[in-house]
Amino acid sequence: MTARIYVDNAATSWPKPLAVYDAVDHFQRELGAPAGRGAYREAIEVGRLVAETRRQLALLLGGVAAERVIFTFNGTDSLNLAIHGSLRPGDHVVTSVVEHNSVLRPLRQLEQSGAIEVSRVACDRVGLVDPDDLRRAIRSQTRMIALTHASNVTGTIQPAAAVGKLAAQHGLLFLLDAAQTLGHVPVDVEALGVHLLAAPGHKALMGPLGSGLLYVAPGVEGQLQPVRQGGTGTQSESDTQPQSLPDKYEAGNHNVPAIVGLGAAVRELRELGVEAVEAQTRRLLSHLQDGLKAIPGVTLHGPLDAQRQAAIQSLAVSGYDPQEVASMLDTAYSIQTRAGLHCAPLVHQTLGTHSQGGSLRLSLGPFNTAEQINIVIRAIGEVAASAPVG
Ligand SMILES: Cc1ncc(COP(=O)(O)O)c(C=O)c1O
Structure with missing residues (x-):
């Protein structure tokens, strides 16, 4: 069997650092206890490990207070908490057409x-997205700007710091969907002026599926209601949800x-340095772009500048539907795309790719x-050359 070439890291990253497999295995085999709910040795150790993950994430976000990092189950869960927890009847939200359905759908509902x-x-x-366009959309009832940090289709990195300034000038909440950036590029939430940052743990952060986080800036917890109530292992004498962080948002x-x-x-990402990992994936992306640009019949979407993109490249191969290309790459070359x-x-309406079945990513x-x-460049070249004429 041909070795698997996995280039679907924007969906979820694979493989993971070996330390991830070891940590999960150690928990499952040796510890197996809940966090924050028992006084025996294993439960205390699990509580310590969970606190350590929170501390690592807080450092990654620029050295914020650890309790401001809320654990969720994925990026969607984080975005739902941010959106449903903070918006009130009568509010107006400014967002963009670049957003993922995890922002678009809660807002649409x-x-x-x-x-x-x-x-x-x-x-x-x-x-x-041009921050001036966001500015022009602001009204007196506007409560929030919700923006993706990088498009999961084109990889385009948005001017988050400028949007943070804009939000501050108008007293708005700034929700940043960092699903495609956290772990891939350095993110300092305070420098960006972000009030709520949502991210999965299983993409560029390289953690397992089923992990995510929401960063809540100082003072914002007063405007953010939990969307779930229940046991926290703390203040058990009370039948109301604790107001302290992170328990307010971490029921169950x-x-x-x-x-x-x-x-x-x-921990491994921070030891290697996000900048070093970023430089390495940017080099690979540049290499990919250079190779693909030279192939007749291939159209590339997005900035075509690895410095301005997350490690994502969308494309079309003339004569084929994107699904057909994905299927050919998988079947003939074991190249796994989306x-x-x-x-x-x-x-996709802006890119003109909606009616073509989207893109190959x-x-x-x-x-x-x-x-x-x-191998990917060669394979796409062969697929493009095999396209039916006319
Ligand atoms: C930009 C963006 N936002 C949100 C999400 C949702 O993340 P999750 O799959 O962890 O729910 C994704 C996932 O693809 C994404 O790319």
Whole structure:
């Protein structure tokens, strides 16, 4: 069997650092206790490991207070808490067409129920949102700007710091969807002026599926209601939800195997240095772009500048539907990609790819090699050359 070439890291990263497998295995075999709910040795150790993951994430976000990092189950869960927990009837939200359905759908639901109004600002041909367009969409009832940090279709990195300034000038909450950036590029939430940062733990952070986080900036907890209530292992005498962080938002048992795996991943990422990992994946992306640009019949979407992108490249091969290309790459070359709209339907209208079945997406991670990229380029070249004429 041909070795698997995994270039679907924007969906979830694979493989994970070995330390992640070891941490999950150690938890499952040796510890197996809940976090924050027992006084025996293993439960105390699990509590320590969960606190250590929180501490690692807080350092990664620029050295914030650890209790401001809320564990969730994925990026979608974080975004739902941020959106449903903070918006109130009568609010207006400014967002963009670049967003993932995990932002678009909760907002659409609140809009359809008549609770809020939403403005969706356009992007340019490479998926970039102009902060001036966001500014023009602000009204007196605007409560929040919700923006993805990098498009999961084009990889385009948005000017988050400028948007943070804009939000501060107008006294708005700034929700940043960092699903495609946290772990891939350095993110300092205070420098960016972010109030709520949502991210999965299982993409560029390299943790297991079933992990995610929401960062809540100082003071914002007063405006953010929990969307779930229940046991926290603390203040058990009271039948109301604790107001202290992180318990206010963490009802029910944690996904401890995923959290301890995430802790091991982030520790390793910080040891290697996000900048070093970023430089490596950017080199691979540049190499991929150079190779693909030279192939007749291949159209590349997005900025085509690895410095301005997450490690994502969307493309079309003339004569084929993106699903057909994905299937040929998998069957003939064991290259694992993703085809379709990637849960971000609106951006495809701008790219002109909606009616073509979306795009083929290649998304890289630190475990990809230059040799694998060469195989991918060669394979796409062969697929493009085999396209039916006319
Ligand atoms: C930009 C963006 N936001 C949110 C999400 C949702 O993350 P999760 O799959 O962890 O729920 C994704 C996942 O693909 C994404 O790319």
